[in-house]
């Protein structure tokens with residue numbers, strides 16, 4: 001049996017409200033906020049990037065798992081804001097949690113779903129029939145998402161991340177991963193070219209043919225493969241580019257949107273891109289009880305979805321994290337647009 | 351950080367990433383950064399490598415208004431002498447902490463941050479900073 005041995009989430013403490021961003025561009029704050037169902041977003045500090053976020057999340061995951069970091073055999077970091085174009089984030093993370101040097105590591109990119117692709121890779125490695133390959137794999141989704149100043153994405157592009165340690169020792173699991181299913185097509189809804197500072201997107205095209213088609217197809221494919229029905233799931237977590245899509249996709253799948261609430265953080269912290277589905281799953285695990293079933297579906301532009309069916313295990317009772325995701329959401333300090341522009345180095349001289 | 355002193359900085363990664371120092375098994379004193387010789391025991395000392403604890407308290411602090419090269423955009427910021435729970439002391443930036451909570455005796459915890467990122471085409475230096483907890 002394979003599954004999650006520990007997890008950790010990290011949300012930077014700074015927040016900027018949709019109102020503050022809208023004020024800068026003289027737009028209708030209330031209209032934007034309600035159409036997106038987003039109030040504010042988390043912003044990484046001046047000295048934070050997707051690597052420091054990944055390290056903080058990974059450290060918490062190792063602590064919760066209660067394992068020796070030296071036993072981690074693989075580190076994958078998914079992000080679309082890796083600090084370097086060439087030079088892995090994963091090697092910094094491995095050394096910063098003292099997991100190295102005897103491990104494999106790589107950076108992944110698939111817009112907002114590279115972290116869940118990392119989970120699947122770790123599942124494959126720990127379950128491999130090759131003897132004594134790895135005991136534990138660490139998969140991280142972390143981003144300091146960039147929104148072009150004045151663009152619609154600026155209201156939601158946020159910073160945050162989460163880390164999951166995947167293992168195979170049934171006694172150590174806090175949740176088993178019972179089935180996974182992915183759905184991938186070439187759909188150009190959002191991209192950032194090499195050397196371009198900000199991503200571009202195809203506006204409304206990011207909805208139906210992109211997010212909804214992939215999330216629904218992956219979820220339905222998963223349920224068919226696992227022989228499960230929508231009503232079987234106590235919680236559902238979806239990628240959350242805004243506060244509305246996850247609730248709508250939940251309804252489309254025949255899952256009561258109330259079950260998607262615990263894992264929906266975007267209204268309070270924005271879209272943390274590679275972190276989004278994973279922080280949502282961490283929040284669900286914070287609240288879940290043994291025996292409960294979880295559906296988690298990521299989405300990455302370009303485009304693809306990874307769907308997972310999980311069952312919460314007894315091990316979770318002894319391993320609760322010292323701070324829940326919803327508590328981290330509340331620890332915040334508001335910043336102005338000018339401070340935001342400085343922190344995220346949108347000023348040309350920084 | 352310039353490319354010229356990269357090997358020197360690279361050797362300090364365990365110190366910067368993990369607070370790796372050492373401890374004298376003869377007298378029990380912990381050192382950060384690591385020492386070559388225990389000043390208490392001299393030749394009788396036996397030094398072993400160890401990671402320092404993540405927790406400590408502020409012994410004294412100051413607010414920097416005019417930062418050195420590479421830190422000028424971070425001002426004003428706090429630096430503090432921190433005593434770790436094993437009595438080892440170090441100097442560190444204190445970040446993410448409300449001004450009113452930064453005081454002598456305040457409990458702090460290590461965080462992983464960018465220390466310097468001044469050259470857009472150069473390497474990024476990562477390491478420890480501290481934040482006030484509770």
Ligand SMILES: [Zn+2]
Nearest residue numbers: 374377388391
């Ligand atoms: Zn000694």
